[in-house]
Amino acid sequence: MGKAPCSSMAGLERGPWTAEEDALLINYVQQHGEGNWSKVSKKAAGLLRCGKSCRLRWVNYLRPGIKRGNFSPEEDDLIIRLHKLLGNRWSLIAKRLQGRTDNEIKNYWNAHLGKRLLQLKTSKTDHSKPSTGSKNKEKQQHTDTKQDNANTFLQKPTRVFPFLLPGSSANDDTETLNSLTPLWSDHAVASDEEQILLYENGSDIYTCLDDLLFTEEYHHSIMFDKVYMEYQELLMSSENHVRTQADYSSFKPFLT
């Protein structure tokens, strides 16, 4: 039997949070620390929210150090690069953008970056019809964008058992390395052709990303480049390892 959804739990509120609820949650975290979300409604008197809702509110809104407001061009660039590497792994991407939450980045991608890239693709590839300026066309374009977006990374991300990568040691990056392990299985399904996006000036996103890395314009943002390169290296090593593991797994039944 499945667990009842958060919203249908007896006596618990849902919908937008009030200032009072925020204050209660902040007070709870200050006293008990993060975690134990399932006990919040019991320990924080007057806060009638399920643990899941509390965690989300804290992580995405109340947690100290959360950066709000517009994304900088450097952040845009890093998100695009990391999304190319990681797909829709918003939490991983968020870990590399200080003060940004996975939810915020996900929303920003869906609202701005993803559309921007795909519009560039559309404008580059669709030379067939002159603009009619009608709303229908805009609507159609919106629909197309949605479809294209869905084609970019079709696989539903799944977590796999974490392991230490070859040559890696127990350090701060271990968690990141482990988190990267599912990537190979995802990338294996979508063909290169399916994943090609067009970016500024109409060149494909892979070329653009490489260009971005080595242009003068971006030399000032060494930190962002470093992050990108770091991920690229991690990705390559983790792919190799997972591939080895996967190959072994597929043959194992025949060996025993």
Next chain:
DNA sequence: AATGAGTACAACCGCAAACAT
């Protein structure tokens, strides 16, 4: 001024991994 479409983003849901018993 009314209204419908588009946009932004907070919040919710379902699922699966991780953890506890």
Next chain:
DNA sequence: AATGTTTGCGGTTGTACTCAT
């Protein structure tokens, strides 16, 4: 080892707001 619970993630929805007609 089996089972139940909690946590974290990505996808989706709801709604307030803006803008064009």
